[in-house]
Amino acid sequence: MKKGKITITITIGLVILILTAVIFLQFKTINQTDITALENMREDELRTEISNFKQKIAEISGQLDETNAKISEYQEAIASNEQASDLLVQELDQQNNIIGKNAVKGSGVVITLTDTRAQKITAEDLRELVNELKIDGAEAISINGQRIVYDSYIVDIGNTFIRINGVESIVSPYVVKAIGDPTYLESGLSKKQYGYIDSKLEEGKDVTLTRQDNIVIEKYNGDLNMEYAN
Amino acid sequence: MIAIAIVIGCALGAIIGINLPNISYTYSGYLAIAIVAALDSVFGGLTSVLKGNFNLKIFLSGFFGNAILSMLLTWLGVKLNVDIYLAAIVVFVGRMFTNLAIIRRYYIEKWSKKEVKEEIKNENEKETMGKD
Known part of the structure; x- marks a missing residue:
């Protein structure tokens, strides 16, 4: 070779x-080599990947916007609920003021009835006074700290006590506080001759009336339950 | 003889290639272009052998030169942001087909000549038999 x-x-x-x-x-x-790894992809593949990701991002940010909108809606709803509950609380407070479950404060008159040697103050006198005060627009009344509520009653117990609201037995002097327009209350009670004060004074009972600006009337301590009415 | 060398080269090359460490995927593109260029040179070499004008120096320079040049062009293409390697592939693969066509024609012609010769031979035999 x-x-x-x-x-x-x-x-x-x-x-x-x-x-x-x-x-x-x-x-x-x-x-x-793992072709799907990002480092090994060709340029056009990377491009399509990027555009896919951009699309996904757009979709997801759309969803995010929707979710955020929902969240703000819910927050508004919560806020309005809070407003509603605030209103309810206010209303409840007012109703409690009216029915006597809250201590109330305001201007009005204080009438003091005291037994004299000649005449004792009777339950009838107090009932009459309460009635008179209501006529003259009293909003809250108490006798010796006992709030007069819708089912209050005033009765004599023997000759010594007067019972109010079934539990309290009170004696002279009887301090009746009434919140309302002081002018109306006072003028209503002190009408000449036929007015409450004049007629009681005439009977020989000791009645004094003072106007006060900051009368505090305690709340009713008993239960306010209804068994049959509903 | 050359055929044995080719077979041995293929076998050893396969073993060595499998045992070599992996190259980075980034550079595999360059390697692919070099492979196409080298294959083109091999087919060119085969063609020249058949034609009888095989020159070892031309073959070797073509083999390595084309491979290196095509890699350089690919690199340039990456730098210029033009896919120059496509041009290289078109040229090399086109030439490969041309060379394959030449090889194919050579062998087909050789085979048909043989057949023709045999036919002529047979006819001659028949004629001689007929004369008897």
Whole structure:
């Protein structure tokens, strides 16, 4: 065999060796590389990925906006609920003032009835006074600290006590506090001759009336329950 | 002889290639272009062998030169933001087809000539038999 031919054979063999080595190396690299990894993606693939992500971001931010809108709606609802409950509390407070479950304060008159030697103050006198005060627009009345409520009653117990609201037995002097327009109350009670004060004085009972600005009337201490009415 | 060298080269190359460490995916594009260029050179070499004008120096320079040049062009293309490697692939693969066509024609012609010769031979035999 010629020397030249051997060289050619060896050279070609080497060249083919290099070529196949590189080809297999390439096969192996392509096989083993994770094409989906971000670093290995081609530019156009990355582009589509980016646009996908942008779309997703747009969708999600849309959802976020919706959710935020809902949240603010709910917050408004909560706020209006709070307003409503505030109103309810206010209303309850007013109703309690009216029915006597709250201590109330205001201007009005204080009438003091005292037993004299000649005449004792009777339950009838007090009932009459309460009635008179109501006619003259009294909003809250108490006798010796006992609030007059819708079911209050005033009765004599023997000759010594007067009972109010079924529990309290009181004696002279009787201090009747009434909150209302002081002018109306006073003028209503002190009508000449036929007025309450004049007629009682005439009977020989001791009645005094004073106007006061800051009368405090305690709340009713008993239960306000209805069993049959509903 | 050359065929044996090719087979041995292929086998050894496959073993070496599988055992080599992986290259970075980023550079595998360059390697692919180099492979296409080298394959083109190999087919060119085969064609020249068949034509009888094979030159080892031309083959070797083509093999390595084309591979390196195509890698450089690809690199340039990346820098210029133009896919120059497409041009390289078109040229190399086009040439590969041309060379394959030449090889194919060579062998087909060789085979048909053989057939024709045999036919002529047979006819000659018949003629001689007929004369008898």
